[in-house]
Amino acid sequence: MRDDEMLRRPRLRKGCRLRKDEAVVLVPEGIVRLQGSGFAVLALCDGQRSIAEILQALGLQFPQTNALELRKETLAFIEGLEGRGVVEFVA
């Protein structure tokens, strides 16, 4: 990912709602189950934080996880949800 892409600020799209108790994000066409750090990632996708800032916050929350691994997984997770129409980037 290039530097300018690290500055993009993701957020949940309208009508997509996190439910912590069930570890899911509820979306118009169904339910996306969240595993591992998935909930923590989406909770940080508030349209304010950049991807770089999200990675930094996750590094503090998951100090045991290898930083490169966390970065790779988080980016793939956010991109995947963007493709499914769950996440969008603030212009």
Added chain:
Amino acid sequence: MNPTPLSLIAEVTHRCPLRCVYCSNPIELEKRESELETADWLRVIREAQALGVLQLHFTGGEPLLRGDLEEMISEASRLRIYTNLITSGVGLGETRLKALVAAGLDHVQLSVQDSSESGAERIAGVGVHAAKLRAAALIAQEPVAFTVNAVIHKMNIERLGEIIALAESMGAQRLEVAHTQYYGWALVNRAHLLPTRTQFEASREVVARARARLGSRMKIDFVVPDYHLDYPKPCMGGWAQKMLLVEPSGRALPCHAAGQITGFARESVRESSLEKIWNESALFQAYRGLDWMPEPCRSCDRRDVDFGGCRCQAFALTGDAARTDPVCHLSPDHALVRAALEQTSSAQLKYRGDLLSDSKQERKF
């Protein structure tokens, strides 16, 4: 151990200002007098939440005809259930929409019948296209997810490109391009609606091109016409596995069309809890899992993939809900589907709510 239902489809009324020729409602539409009261629906919503339901789809008929929709949404919202309103948009003015959103509505799914006013009127039987455009402009302004749903068939398939452009201009974030499924009124009008193979293939290409152009700006879900497939659809994710439906009068069913299957007692939320019906009702248990399956499903590699297809379609076409879905090319009844694909329209187009038997009417005179 039974599975947990994740969705409840609340068919809150069969009343509707539209008379669409493809409507999936039953031929015997329920009257206003037989509809559940507000208190019943609020109890059903609480019982659904206790059963594990996470999403609630309000549909009909036109759900906006229920003045207590706000109360139902509010109760679901309190229980943190995701709420979806499936509507024609008729009667959705600014005040009503804002009240629904304030109650906690998460998602609006607006139907469109065609790209033009005249085309839409021919399909819906009434002229409501302009009202839909007004409703769309309001929905797009609100903090809710906005999906446009277009049911596709022979009467509008040549204008699919224009229909996609319409949804785009409405500001939808999602579009469902759903080929008609043949239940209820759609089955009555099948010969007028079922597209040819060439039309179906063309529609697939139109959607592929639109997806490439739109990216994530407007996501398109494409529901294919199962009559043109080799294998059946995994209907409802398996019988009584993931969702349940409550009809306007309170009858609980595993899906929209299950009420037509004969030989089962009518189980209503007026007399039983949703939990009891889900776990014990003969209709819900009848086709759960794989034990009910006949050949060729029983020994098929795909039995866990499509679950033998749709029980309601098997019943509608063969009179026996426990047969393989005739859509499957391995079904002994597949000739019924092939014949339907060759059938040309001779009968008159019937609008939803029309009397079906002309001869009965004639006998009155």
